[in-house]
Amino acid sequence: MSAFTVNPEFLRNARIQLRPGRAIAAAIICAAISLTIWYSFESRSYPERVAVDAIEMFKFILQMQVFVLLIGGGIYELLTVHREKELNTFDYQRVTRLSSFELAVGKLFGAPILTYFIVLCLMPVAIFAAILGRSPLVLVVEAYVILLVGCIAFHTLALLISATLGRGVSAIAVLPYLILVVFTSIDFFAGQGSEFSPSSSVWTVHQLNPFAASAMFQRDAPRGLSDLFFGLSVPHFAVLMVIYVTLIAWFLLAIVRNLKRDPAVYELYSAPQAFGFAIYLNLLMLGFFNWKAPLGAPIIVNLHLTGFNTLLPYRVEEMLLTGSFWLFALLGIVLLRNRERVRQRIQVLGERAASFWAALWPAPYVLAGMIIAGLGILELIRVYRNVSGVDWDWGLALVSIAFFALWLARDLLYLQWMGLRRTRRPLASAIIYLIVFYTCTGIIFGVAHVLLRQSVAPYSAMLIPSGISSLSVADWAAHYQLWLVALAVLAAEAILFAFLQRQKLREFITPPVVAPVVTPRKPSLMTR
Amino acid sequence: MIRLEQVTKQYDLPSDKGGELVAADRLDLDIADGQLFGLIGPNGAGKTTTLKMICGLQVPTAGRVTVKGIDVQLQPEEAQRNIGYLADFFSLYDDLKVWEYLDYFARAYKMEPHAIPQRVDEVIRLMNLETKRDDLIHGLSRGMKQRLGIGRAIIHNPPLLVLDEPAAGLDPKARVELKTLLKNLHAAGKTIFITSHILSDLEEICTNLAIMEKGRLLRFGTLEEVMREGKSVRRYRVKLAAPGFGLAMWLAGRKDVTGVVSEPASAQFVLDGGDAELAELVKDLVAAGAPVCGVNEEVESLERLYSRISSGEVM
Numbered sequence: 027m028s029a030f031t032v033n034p035e036f037l038r039n040a041r042i043q044l045r046p047g048r049a050i051a052a053a054i055i056c057a058a059i060s061l062t063i064w065y066s067f068e069s070r071s072y073p074e075r076v077a078v079d080a081i082e083m084f085k086f087i088l089q090m091q092v093f094v095l096l097i098g099g100g101i102y103e104l105l106t107v108h109r110e111k112e113l114n115t116f117d118y119q120r121v122t123r124l125s126s127f128e129l130a131v132g133k134l135f136g137a138p139i140l141t142y143f144i145v146l147c148l149m150p151v152a153i154f155a156a157i158l159g160r161s162p163l164v165l166v167v168e169a170y171v172i173l174l175v176g177c178i179a180f181h182t183l184a185l186l187i188s189a190t191l192g193r194g195v196s197a198i199a200v201l202p203y204l205i206l207v208v209f210t211s212i213d214f215f216a217g218q219g220s221e222f223s224p225s226s227s228v229w230t231v232h233q234l235n236p237f238a239a240s241a242m243f244q245r246d247a248p249r250g251l252s253d254l255f256f257g258l259s260v261p262h263f264a265v266l267m268v269i270y271v272t273l274i275a276w277f278l279l280a281i282v283r284n285l286k287r288d289p290a291v292y293e294l295y296s297a298p299q300a301f302g303f304a305i306y307l308n309l310l311m312l313g314f315f316n317w318k319a320p321l322g323a324p325i326i327v328n329l330h331l332t333g334f335n336t337l338l339p340y341r342v343e344e345m346l347l348t349g350s351f352w353l354f355a356l357l358g359i360v361l362l363r364n365r366e367r368v369r370q371r372i373q374v375l376g377e378r379a380a381s382f383w384a385a386l387w388p389a390p391y392v393l394a395g396m397i398i399a400g401l402g403i404l405e406l407i408r409v410y411r412n413v414s415g416v417d418w419d420w421g422l423a424l425v426s427i428a429f430f431a432l433w434l435a436r437d438l439l440y441l442q443w444m445g446l447r448r449t450r451r452p453l454a455s456a457i458i459y460l461i462v463f464y465t466c467t468g469i470i471f472g473v474a475h476v477l478l479r480q481s482v483a484p485y486s487a488m489l490i491p492s493g494i495s496s497l498s499v500a501d502w503a504a505h506y507q508l509w510l511v512a513l514a515v516l517a518a519e520a521i522l523f524a525f526l527q528r529q530k531l532r533e534f535i536t537p538p539v540v541a542p543v544v545t546p547r548k549p550s551l552m553t554r
Numbered sequence: 555m556i557r558l559e560q561v562t563k564q565y566d567l568p569s570d571k572g573g574e575l576v577a578a579d580r581l582d583l584d585i586a587d588g589q590l591f592g593l594i595g596p597n598g599a600g601k602t603t604t605l606k607m608i609c610g611l612q613v614p615t616a617g618r619v620t621v622k623g624i625d626v627q628l629q630p631e632e633a634q635r636n637i638g639y640l641a642d643f644f645s646l647y648d649d650l651k652v653w654e655y656l657d658y659f660a661r662a663y664k665m666e667p668h669a670i671p672q673r674v675d676e677v678i679r680l681m682n683l684e685t686k687r688d689d690l691i692h693g694l695s696r697g698m699k700q701r702l703g704i705g706r707a708i709i710h711n712p713p714l715l716v717l718d719e720p721a722a723g724l725d726p727k728a729r730v731e732l733k734t735l736l737k738n739l740h741a742a743g744k745t746i747f748i749t750s751h752i753l754s755d756l757e758e759i760c761t762n763l764a765i766m767e768k769g770r771l772l773r774f775g776t777l778e779e780v781m782r783e784g785k786s787v788r789r790y791r792v793k794l795a796a797p798g799f800g801l802a803m804w805l806a807g808r809k810d811v812t813g814v815v816s817e818p819a820s821a822q823f824v825l826d827g828g829d830a831e832l833a834e835l836v837k838d839l840v841a842a843g844a845p846v847c848g849v850n851e852e853v854e855s856l857e858r859l860y861s862r863i864s865s866g867e868v869m
Binding site: 032034035037038041042045113114115117118119120121122123124125286287288290291365366369370373448 | 564566567574606609610611612613615616630631634635637639641643645646647649650654658659661662663664667706
C-alpha cells in the first residue's frame, strides 16, 4: 500500500477522484444497485434453486464489475495523458524527477481509481452471492484475479494509446479500444464440450478479455475451462495470466521508453524489442491454432452433422501466413521513422543515415520475421499434418512465404517513403492512399475474375499477391515461371520504394533551409 | 548556469508553405549564475522552443544544451532537478486544493517527506496565498493562479527558473506583484530566464537581455551593452530658459548636426561626434546668445530599440 501512497501521481489522482462527496455518491449508487439486484433475486428465487440463482446473480455482478473497470477505467486511461497534454500540464510532470515508470504506474492505477472504488463497493453483494451459491473459493479467487490482472492489461494498452495520441483525437481512440474489447470477448474455442467435437474451432483458446472471469462458472465445466496450446491441455486461467502479464510487460516497456520523451521523437520499441514482440504474438497465434483437428467444412447428411472435411495444408498455411502478415505489419508500422527521428539520425550518423541500407528500413526486420514465421508454419504443418496424397508442394509453400514477405516489405517501404514527406499527417495520408489502392484493385480483380483465371493470376500478383495462397499444385506447375517473374517484380517494387526513400533521406543531408538573416550578430556583445 | 552551443531546432512547414522553419538557428548563449535574463522577440521568434530545449522538453535538431554543466539531452532528470519551469499557456489541476497542488510537485521532485509540509507552507506564504491554502484551484483568480504556478516552479528550490511569458494576461496590479516577486527571487540568488512581450517590465527587472527574431539572436549582453550597441547615433536635447532664440535654425546651419526636431523652447538633434564635439557645440551656442539651461542625451527605451532592431533600422 505504501508503494501507492508514496507515488505522487497516484496520490494526486486519488485526491481528485475520491473527494468525500464523490466517493459517498458512488458508494450510495452502488448500494442502491446491490439492493435492487438482491431484491430481484429474492423475489424470483425458489428454495430449491437458491444456489443456482445465486451463482447467476454472482456472475451478473461480476460482469458488471468487469464492465465498470474494463470500459470505464479504460476510458479514464485513454484520456489521462492525452488530456494532460491538451491542458499543458503534462510538461510539468515531464520536468519533475518522477521516472517514467513511476509516472506510468501512478497513472495506470490512479486514473481509473474511481472505477476500482466502485468495484470495491459492489464486493459485499458479490461475496454474499458467491457464498449463497456455494461457489468454490478457488474459482471465486481466480475470477477476481482475472478481473484485476486482465483489466490492468487492457488499461496498460489504453495508457499507451493515450500517450501516443496527437492533439484532438481522444474520441477516436475510444473506438479501437472498444473494438478490441468486443473482439476479445469472442470465445474462440466455443466448440469444446459441446455436442460437436472440439475440432469445430479453428483456435483453441477461450475468451481473452476479463469477461472470461464469469465464464469460469460454466455448469458444463465445473473445474474451470481449459485451452489447447500446441495440442496440450492448459488451464484457461493459467493461459490468461501468462498472456496478461506478458502483455502488461510489453506495453509498460513501450510506455516507460517514451513517456518523458519529446513526443516528436517517440519510438515505441527498439527494433529488436518490436521484433521480439511480433515473434511472441506469432508464437501465441501458432500455439493456439487447432493443429490436431481436420478443421474443414462440415459434412451434413440429412440435416445432421456427421463430421468435418479435412482443411488442406495449403489452406492452413494461407490462414496462418495472413495472421503473421498482420502481426508483422503492426511491427513494421511501429518501426517507421518520422521526419524528426530521421533528422536526429542524420545528426548522429551523417551520410550513413542516408545510405541505401538505411533506405531499406524497416524491410530487413519484417522480411526476417515473415520468413521465420513462415518456416515455423511449414514445420508445424510437417509435424501435425499429413501432406502426402494431398494438393501440396513444398516449393510452392516456400514461394508463398516469399510472396507474403515481399508484399509486406513493399508496402512498408512505401509507407516509410511517404511518411517522410513534408505534409501535415504524412503517414495517415499514405495509409489512406494504400487503402484506396487495395479497394480499387480488389474491385477490378473481382469483377474481372482475375484470380480464377490462372493464366492471368500471376500478373495480378505483381500488385496484390494474395492469389498465390489459393494456387493449386497443378496450376503452379503450369505457370511457375510467370509466378517467379511476378515475385521478381514485387521485389523490384520494394527496391523502387527503397530508392525513393533514399532520395528523401538525401534531402535531409543537404544544408538546412535557414530563416532569412535579419541583422548580423555583433561579436562584441557575446558574453562568451 | 545555462549554455547553448550551436543549438538548432527545425520544424516542418506544410509543403504548400515552403521548406522548414528554423525555430532556433545555431544559438550560442551563456547565462551565468545569478543573472535575470530576459529573452524578447515577436511571436514565432523561437523563444518558447528555446526555453523548452533548455528544460529538456524538446530535443534540439543539432547542438547541445547544458544546465549547470549537465547535458540536458543525455541526463534530463539530473538537469531538470535544477530547473523550475513555467509554461506560457499554463493550466493547473483545478480539482486540487492549493496546498495539495504544491504537495504533489514537492513529492514529484522527491523532496524529503518530512520537509514537504514546511516547504509547502513557506511557498504559500511567499506567494501570498495564505488565505487560499485550502481552496480548490478553480476558484482562484488569474493572478493567483500565476503566482501558484511560480510557486510550483520554486517548490523544490531550484537554482534556475525558466519562465515563459509569466506576465501574459495579468492585470497591472498582478504584473507589479509579479515583478516584485521576481526581483525578490533574484535577490535570493536564483538565476531567472524569462521571456516576455512586455518590454518595459523586462527593462525594469532584467540584468541581461537577448533579442531574438526568426530563430536568431540579434543582440545579447547586459542591458547597458544592448542599449549602447543599439545606438548608431547619439541624440541630444537642448533646452532654453526662454523661447525667442532661433534654436532649430541655428542647429540646422551646422555641418555636424542632423535630424533637428524643433520643440517649444527646446530642440532635439543628432550630433556626428563624441563628447568633445558636444562641448564645442554648447560653447558655440552660448556664444551665439542662446539662454541654454540644459543639455541631455536622449535615453532610448528598450521598446523603441527593439522596434528599430526588428525593422532593420539598426544593424
